[in-house]
Each structure stands twice: as structure tokens, then as C-alpha cells.
Amino acid sequence: MDKVYIFDTTLRDGEQSPGASMGPMEKLKFAKQLELLNVDIIEAGFAVSSPVQFDAIRMIADEVRKPVICSLARAVDGDIEAAGKAISTAAHHRIHTFIATSPIHREHKLRMSKEEVLKRAVHAVEYARTFTQDVEFSAEDATRTEPDFLCEVVQAAIGAGATTINIPDTVGYTFPTEFQKIIANLFDKVTNIDKAIISVHCHNDLGLASANSLAAVQAGARQVEVSVNGIGERAGNAALEEVIMSMAIRKDIFPYEYGINTKEIYKSSKLLISIIGIPVSPYKPIVGKNAFSHESGIHQDGFLKERSTYEIMTPEQIGRPSSEIVLGRHSGRHGLKVRLKELGYELSAEDFDRVFVRFQELADKKKAVYDDELIAIMEENTGVQVAEIYGIQQVQIVSGNQAIPTATVVIEHAGDTYEEAATGNGPVDAIYKAIDRITKIGVELEDYEVTSISAGQDAMGEVSVTMRRDGHTYSGHASSTDILMASAKAYVNAVNKIIYMEKKTTGGSKNQVNIEEIKIKY
Ligand code: KIV
Ligand code: ZN
Numbered sequence: 001m002d003k004v005y006i007f008d009t010t011l012r013d014g015e016q017s018p019g020a021s022m023g024p025m026e027k028l029k030f031a032k033q034l035e036l037l038n039v040d041i042i043e044a045g046f047a048v049s050s051p052v053q054f055d056a057i058r059m060i061a062d063e064v065r066k067p068v069i070c071s072l073a074r075a076v077d078g079d080i081e082a083a084g085k086a087i088s089t090a091a092h093h094r095i096h097t098f099i100a101t102s103p104i105h106r107e108h109k110l111r112m113s114k115e116e117v118l119k120r121a122v123h124a125v126e127y128a129r130t131f132t133q134d135v136e137f138s139a140e141d142a143t144r145t146e147p148d149f150l151c152e153v154v155q156a157a158i159g160a161g162a163t164t165i166n167i168p169d170t171v172g173y174t175f176p177t178e179f180q181k182i183i184a185n186l187f188d189k190v191t192n193i194d195k196a197i198i199s200v201h202c203h204n205d206l207g208l209a210s211a212n213s214l215a216a217v218q219a220g221a222r223q224v225e226v227s228v229n230g231i232g233e234r235a236g237n238a239a240l241e242e243v244i245m246s247m248a249i250r251k252d253i254f255p256y257e258y259g260i261n262t263k264e265i266y267k268s269s270k271l272l273i274s275i276i277g278i279p280v281s282p283y284k285p286i287v288g289k290n291a292f293s294h295e296s297g298i299h300q301d302g303f304l305k306e307r308s309t310y311e312i313m314t315p316e317q318i319g320r321p322s323s324e325i326v327l328g329r330h331s332g333r334h335g336l337k338v339r340l341k342e343l344g345y346e347l348s349a350e351d352f353d354r355v356f357v358r359f360q361e362l363a364d365k366k367k368a369v370y371d372d373e374l375i376a377i378m379e380e381n382t383g384v385q386v387a388e389i390y391g392i393q394q395v396q397i398v399s400g401n402q403a404i405p406t407a408t409v410v411i412e413h414a415g416d417t418y419e420e421a422a423t424g425n426g427p428v429d430a431i432y433k434a435i436d437r438i439t440k441i442g443v444e445l446e447d448y449e450v451t452s453i454s455a456g457q458d459a460m461g462e463v464s465v466t467m468r469r470d471g472h473t474y475s476g477h478a479s480s481t482d483i484l485m486a487s488a489k490a491y492v493n494a495v496n497k498i499i500y501m502e503k504k505t506t507g508g509s510k511n512q513v514n515i516e517e518i519k520i521k522y
Contacts (some may be wrong), residue, residue: 003257004247005040005223007199008240010272012043012072014231020276022457030059034228037264039240040068042224043096047071048079054086061090066455068134070094075124084131095128096166098138101145101153114149121153125160138163138201143167143174150182151189157191164223165196169212172205172235178216183219199223202238204230209238214246217254228272229280230286236452236519241265241318249313263319289446291315292323295368297332300325304338321471327374329363331353336374343371345378345503370466370473372497389496390439393417395488399427409434409488424521428487435488439495441465450483463490467498474498 009025011027011034014020022030022090027044034042040062061069069090071083075097087093099121100108106112113122121137128135137157143148154165167186169179182283183200187193200216200223202209209436213224230239240260247254248262273279282289292315294303302309307323315323325335336359346356358377363369394410407430408421420437424430432445447466462479463486476494 001224002255003259004217004221004254005197005199006240006244006258006260007041007043007070007201007223007225008034008037008039008227009043009201009225009237010034010229010231010240011056012045013201013225013233013237014227015045017168017232017234017236019278021232022056022275024052024059026275027056028059030271031064031276033264033268035064035066036261037268038259039242039261039262041070041094041223043070043072045071045086046073048073048076048082054082057086058089061087061093063092068092068094070096070136073097073124073128075099075120075128077127078126080128080131084128087132092134093132094134094136094164095132096136096138097124097128098140098166098168099124100140100170101150103146104144105141114255118156120155121198122156122160125157125162129161133163135162136166136199137162138166138168140168141170143169143179144171146164147185148189151186154186155190155192158190158196164199165193165194165201165218166201166223166225167203168225169203170201172203172209174202174212175208176211179212180215180219183216183221187218187220192245197222199225201225203233204235205236206263209236210242210246213238213243214254217247217256222256228268228325229278229284231272231276231278234235239285241269244315245286247317248317262317265318266315266320286318289319292320293326293428294323294335295326295328296330299333300331300335304334309371321468324471324473327359327363327369328367329360331363339371340374340378343374343378344389346360368473370475372494372501375497375501389413389499390492392485392488392492395431395485396428397427399485405430407431407434411435411438413438427484431488432491435495439492441469441495441498443469443495443498445491446473448487450486461486463487465490465494467491467494469498472498472501474501 013023031042042378044060045053047054047057057071059408069087071086073079073083073095080095080097083095099117101117106117125135125137139150139153157165198221200213200221202212224243226240226243227237228240230236244260245261247258248278266287280288285291294300299310320421325339327335333356336356355377391412393412396408404423405427406423409431410417410419418438420434421432422430422437424433446468449464451462460481461483464474467474474494474497476490478486478489478493
């Protein structure tokens with residue numbers, strides 16, 4: 001079987017996009033995750049661009065031993081020397097050198113003739129070969145280059161020793177059928193093309209980066225340059241997760257091997273988000289919040305009968321927690337009944353009708369109805385209430401543009417008080433870390449929202465948080481004129497619900513839960 005090599009450029013093209021820059025330690029941490037993901041090549045940076053970039057590539061070369069470690073270099077001797085030095089200690093190394101070939105770039109950016117560009121390309125490849133046997137050459141803006149000139153450059157670069165030829169759609173301009181023709185033309189006209197792997201590098205300006213990359217694979221490309229979450233210049237690069245899962249799901253169209261361990265995809269996406277602080281859209285394929293969520297009644301009904309009715313892949317395939325039935329205003333009776341059963345409630349037809357009406361009233365007012373809110377509806381029915389297991393007593397904050405945000409939190413719990421302090425990215429983060437130290441409940445904060453519920457300088461702020469734990473979503477709410485206090489209380493409110501609900505779901509018959517017992521035990 002043919003193999004499609006995965007060249008990850010999250011740490012180079014991705015990292016150079018606005019707001020996504022990373023320090024050397026962060027780059028190293030992410031490179032280690034890319035190794036677990038089993039990418040074939042890591043483009044670790046652009047060595048000549050700064051000493052920090054150089055050091056980061058060097059550290060990755062020293063510590064990440066399985067994939068090929070690559071540095072970018074313009075077709076300039078100084079760049080190639082820096083790249084060569086930065087990758088020299090890698091177990092497997094590559095230099096990726098490039099020059100623009102399109103008339104627009106030749107004329108306006110480089111101010112070079114075709115002959116000069118050709119000469120520079122050949123020299124760059126030959127010089128790079130003095131540092132490593134593995135040299136990739138890119139014809140920048142290839143998709144806007146005259147087809148005959150592109151063939152000429154590719155032929156010359158392979159002749160000079162390039163082992164991979166990359167055809168970038170630098171400005172995200174091409175279209176799948178057109179890109180296939182560009183690749184096919186190269187296979188047709190370049191006589192030494194069998195001596196190199198043809199690679200593609202697509203940008204997403206028209207939302208076609210993944211489609212164009214996959215179309216090129218169909219036309220014979222055997223390396224695809226991608227980035228996790230699709231980060232990169234402007235609208236980004238082809239997203240690793242989209243390209244890989246397309247090949248995984250449509251093996252009938254892509255009967256090719258690839259090395260990626262798909263179970264590491266979700267973790268890689270989450271790690272990147274936590275490092276650069278740029279979230280993905282909820283609608284982002286594969287890794288977005290909604291990618292495996294079902295809300296409409298018809299979809300929930302079909303999915304609950306047979307998941308393949310509305311899912312072409314499983315979240316488990318990418319190492320993600322299970323699919324989610326989101327109960328909201330579009331949900332039907334079947335979805336609610338199944339969720340209540342999972343929570344331990346089996347209702348008579350009459351009780352269910354009553355609960356369904358309450359559920360619809362709530363769903364009309366909210367985006368989604370979470371498990372804890374369903375329990376509250378059930379509790380209205382059974383007359384019990386969530387115990388206040390933990391209660392915020394004091395919150396003290398040190399913050400400001402010259403201070404590391406630090407929070408000290410005092411919490412009351414079962415008649416005792418507990419105090420902890422923590423630092424964080426901001427005051428709210430510090431508060432939540434201090435609370436976590438006391439409660440020792442491992443949660444993932446999914447959403448945090450502050451809204452003003454009155455006017456003026458002493459306005460009340462309402463804070464809502466949503467948290468995830470073991471595949472369940474919980475909400476917490478609180479209001480105060482002090483937003484930080486409201487933040488602390490909302491968080492603890494959700495933690496109380498988690499403890500309460502987990503107690504119920506592990507403590508035998510959930511409908512006969514003894515609140516006193518919970519209060520005493522916690
Ligand atoms: O988009 C592009 O053309 C690039 C090259 C350096 C490969 O990033
Ligand atoms: Zn690029």
C-alpha cells in the first residue's frame with residue numbers, strides 16, 4: 001500500500017500566525033505530543049528568524065527522536081546554514097528551503113527573473129544537501145505559477161538533489177479539480193519526478209485547504225503538510241484532523257497507509273488550545289465542541305436507535321469522550337427519556353409527561369439543559385434539594401499589571417474551614433485553582449460567562465460556568481456585586497452538584513437518595 005506522509009507545520013506556519021506564538025518549552029511540549037500522534041515530519045520552526053526559534057528547534061532535535069525534525073529556510077545561504085545547525089543533532093533531519101515562483105511574487109516581491117529564481121532554487125537545494133541528505137524544496141505560490149515554469153523549477157530542484165518537492169497553495173487560491181490538474185501535469189511532464197515525493201501545503205483562505213490537499217493525494221501527492229486545529233497564516237493551513245479523518249473514514253477513496261495514531265488527535269487539539277489560548281469554533285470538524293453533539297429530536301431519536309444514522313465516525317476514534325445528546329428546545333421525548341434513565345430515573349408515563357412539560361419550559365429559556373438541571377426538575381417532583389456541600393466564606397485577590405494573580409480562598413465544609421492559595425493566569429484562574437486544591441475534584445472548565453443583571457457602577461454580575469467531568473456537563477450560577485466572588489460561588493455551586501450527582505449515581509437507588517447522609521459524609 002502507498003503511504004501518505006504527514007508533515008506537521010503547527011510549530012512553524014501555525015506558530016507564525018497572529019497570537020499563536022510559543023516559547024521554546026511550549027514548543028517542545030507540543031512536539032512531544034506530535035511524536036505521540038506519530039506524525040512523520042515535524043517542521044519545528046524557521047531557524048534564522050530569531051535565536052529563540054533556533055533554540056526551540058535545537059531542543060526539539062535533541063529530545064524528539066522518532067519523527068524527522070525539519071527547519072524552514074529561504075533560498076539564502078545564511079538561512080540554510082542556520083537551519084542546518086539547528087537540526088544537526090536530530091536523529092532524523094530535514095531542511096525545507098523555498099523560493100517564490102509565481103509572476104506576482106517574482107515581479108513585486110523578489111524582483112527577479114525566471115532565470116534568477118531557477119538558479120537560486122538549484123543553489124539552495126545543493127547547499128542544503130551539504131547539511132543533510134533530506135532536502136525539501138517548495139515553489140512558493142506554486143498554484144499561481146505558469147505551469148511550464150513550475151515544471152522547469154521542479155525538474156531542476158530534483159536534479160539538484162531535493163528529495164521532497166512541495167507544491168504550496170500559498171494564498172488558498174486553487175480549487176480541488178484545478179489542483180489535481182496541476183499535480184497531474186507535474187507527473188506528466190517532469191521526467192525525474194519518481195526521484196522525489198510530491199508534497200502539498202494548502203492554505204484555507206476559501207475554506208478549501210483540506211479538500212485541496214485530499215484532491216492532490218488522489219492525483220499522486222504522497223506528503224501532506226498540515227497543522228493541528230488548522231492554525232497558520234491568515235485563515236490557516238489544512239487541518240491535520242480533517243485530512244487524517246477523511247482518509248480514515250473514506251478508505252474506499254483513499255486506500256493509503258498513514259502513520260497517525262488517531263486516538264491522540266483530540267488530546268493534541270486540546271493541548272494546542274491550552275498552550276496558545278486560541279479556542280476552536282464549536283463547529284470545527286472533528287475537534288469542535290459540537291462535532292459529536294446531537295440536539296434535534298429527530299437526530300437524537302435516530303442516533304439513539306443506531307448511532308451511524310447521524311455519525312460517520314465515533315468520538316472514541318479520535319480519543320474524545322463519548323458523543324453527547326444535548327437536551328435543548330429541539331429535543332424530543334426519546335432523548336429526554338434515555339437521559340433520565342441514564343441518571344437513574346424510570347418514570348411512569350404520567351410522571352414523564354409532567355417532567356417533559358417542565359423540561360420544555362426550561363429548554364425554551366436556555367441554550368441547553370444539563371444533567372444537574374434535570375435532577376433539579378426531578379427533585380421538584382420528589383421534594384429534595386442539592387445540599388450545599390462546600391460553601392465559599394472568603395476570597396482575597398492580589399492582581400494588577402505588575403503582580404502575579406494570586407487568590408486565597410476560605411471554604412466551609414462539614415463544619416470545618418479550609419484555606420488554600422494559588423496563582424493563575426488571571427484572578428479567576430487563581431481562584432479556581434485554589435478551590436480545586438481544597439475540593440480535589442478534577443474538572444474541566446468548559447465555559448465561563450459574566451453578565452450584568454442590573455445597571456450602574458454597583459451592578460450585580462451573574463456568573464455562569466459549565467464544567468465537564470466523566471462525560472457529564474454541569475452548570476453553576478451565582479450573582480454578586482463583586483464579580484470575583486460570584487465567580488468563586490458559581491464554581492463551587494457546580495462542584496456541589498457534581499459531588500451530589502456522583503453520590504447519587506454511585507450510591508444505589510438514586511431516587512431514594514438521603515441528603516442528610518450526603519451532608520454528613522462530605
Ligand atoms: O504557504 C507557503 O507557501 C509556505 C511555504 C514556506 C511552504 O508556508
Ligand atoms: Zn504556508
